[in-house]
Amino acid sequence: MLPDKIKRTQLIQSVENGGIQLTNIDSFLNAIKCSWVKRYLDNTNTSKWKLFYQKIPKKYGDSLLFECNISNTILHEIANENIFLSDVLSAWSDVTHNLETQTSSKTILWNNKDITSNNKTFFYKDWFERSIKYVDQLYDYRIKDFYSFDNIRYIYGIPSNNFEVLHTNQKHTHTY
Numbered sequence: 001m002l003p004d005k006i007k008r009t010q011l012i013q014s015v016e017n018g019g020i021q022l023t024n025i026d027s028f029l030n031a032i033k034c035s036w037v038k039r040y041l042d043n044t045n046t047s048k049w050k051l052f053y054q055k056i057p058k059k060y061g062d063s064l065l066f067e068c069n070i071s072n073t074i075l076h077e078i079a080n081e082n083i084f085l086s087d088v089l090s091a092w093s094d095v096t097h098n099l100e101t102q103t104s105s106k107t108i109l110w111n112n113k114d115i116t117s118n119n120k121t122f123f124y125k126d127w128f129e130r131s132i133k134y135v136d137q138l139y140d141y142r143i144k145d146f147y148s149f150d151n152i153r154y155i156y157g158i159p160s161n162n163f164e165v166l167h168t169n170q171k172h173t174h175t176y
Contacts, residue, residue, distance in 0.1 A: 008022070008024075012024045029091075030091040030094065030095055031095075033087055033088045033090075033091035033092070034088070034091055034092050034095055036088050037066055037088065037092050040053065040066075040088075041063055041066065053082065053085055056078055056081050056082055056085055057085075059123075060074060060078075060110075060111055060123050061110055061111065061123055061125070061128055064108070064110060064111070064123075064128070064133070065089060065111065066089075066092055066096075067108050068093070068108050068110060068111040068112055069093070069107075069108065069111075069112045069113055069114055070089060070090075070093045070111055070112075070113065071111060071112070071113035071116075071121040072113065073113075073120065073121060074111055074121060075089060075090050075093075106134060107134060107135045107136075108133060108134060108135075109132065109133065109134060109135050109137075109138070110122070110123040110124070110128060110133070111123050115135070126158070127156070127158065130156045130157060130158065131156075132156055138152060
């Protein structure tokens with residue numbers, strides 16, 4: 001393939017800025033991939049294709065994946081099962097996380113590439129089902145520090161044996 005004689009970034013510019021308003025193919029393809037998210041998240045949509053795809057996201061919190069700052073590791077894991085779903089999630093993550101600036105109160109804890117343990121993201125299904133979703137839910141603003149594990153257990157009703165199970169299994173899987 002020959003190199004471009006005129007940079008594509010220049011061609012997509014407006015005529016006033018020296019371009020010819022060429023469609024940005026990467027943005028166009030990402031938009032098409034992102035259009036699948038609306039159909040997937042539509043609870044009234046009971047199409048068979050949706051049932052086919054639901055199995056994989058359920059491992060990572062289902063629709064939560066569309067809110068996460070999803071890691072490349074998880075995208076690769078999903079790609080091993082379904083490349084199309086991985087491409088859709090990757091495009092969605094690129095578009096949504098480039099458009100918004102997150103504050104700590106809206107930073108999702110699960111599957112977040114910026115929050116890791118042993119260089120891996122994590123998703124604790126039991127905690128998620130107890131409505132733990134955001135980082136700030138683990139933060140005590142009164143003392144300006146994170147809650148201790150005992151306080152988290154008390155606040156969210158997590159059984160005492162839950163931590164040992166999480167710690168033991170953390171190296172093997174993302175869902176608990």
